[in-house]
Amino acid sequence: MAYDLQVQLTAIFEQPISKATAKIKIQAWxxxxxxxxxxxxxxxxxxLERWWGEILNLFV
Structure with missing residues (x-):
């Protein structure tokens, strides 16, 4: 279960998605x-909570 969740999060970060989409996907994760x-x-x-804004800035 933990491994699957880690893979799901990595997949989000590897996608060329907008901040808005990333926000939705990370919140769902x-x-x-x-x-x-x-x-x-x-x-x-x-x-994640502490650096939320900075993390979202990674997305286009």
Whole structure:
């Protein structure tokens, strides 16, 4: 399950998508992570929240 979620997130970052689309896809991914109740993503989710604007700037 954790591996699948990691692969899904990597796929989002590898796509040439807009900020708006990235925001939707990452938020959907985040919901799947939270629903999984896996604790291994907790630190990453905090980092994602902290750097949200900067992370979205990676997308065109």
């Amino acid at each position: 985040k919901k799947r992570v939270m629903a999984s109740q896996l604790k291994c993503f907790d630190t990453f989710l905090k980092t």
